[in-house]
Amino acid sequence: MRTEFDFGPLYRSSIGFDRVFSLLNNSQRLQAVDAWPPYDIIKNGDNEYKIVMAVAGFEDGDLDITQERNLLVVKGGKADDSKAEYLHRGIAARSFERRFELADHVSVENACLKNGLLSIDLKREIPEAMKPRKISIGGDSEASAPLQIEGDKQVA
Structure with missing residues (x-):
């Protein structure tokens, strides 16, 4: 098959x-897709998105957020605390790298870590030249005259 x-x-x-x-x-x-850390992708409007990742136990310095052209990379890593003797370790503190493919013209606006949740705000801003524009149809002879690129206008 x-x-x-x-x-x-x-x-x-x-x-x-x-x-x-x-x-x-x-x-x-x-x-196999790694499901850790868990995350949500939220659409807040036509051009606004938010990624929320559960990163309990990580601090600001343990996380790295990088945006390349159409790729958002979130990395997390903690220094190994070899002095501690755990009787039970249920909070995952392993290193991770999560990649998100971004559409054209999507950029990171803000990122914050609060209560173990990393929130990354994204916004799509389409450049003015790429937005739809109205093309007028006119019969004005001045508007339809060919444009002169170089040189002085000759007077007849």
Whole structure:
């Protein structure tokens, strides 16, 4: 039984979606997914998101948040306290690295650690040049005249 999808036909009829198809292919190849630390992804509005991770026992200095172009990496690691003798250890303090793929134009706005929960606020800001704009249809001869790039305007 074949479980992998063939995106070849979509490549022939779409332009600029290579990254999306790569993400879909990579998501299919993921093996065992580590479920620690647990996290939530919350949508607060059309362009606002929040990631909340349960990182009990970690402090600000134990956590590292890095944003690359379309990737958010959250790492946590604690120094080993070899002096302590645990009779029972139920609070997980192992190192972790969690990666989140971000869409274009999504950036980290804020991050805070409170009551063992790491909250990361994300916002998508589409550049002005990429927002939809209204194109007017006009019959004005001055507006439809070709634009002159260089040189002085010749007077007849």
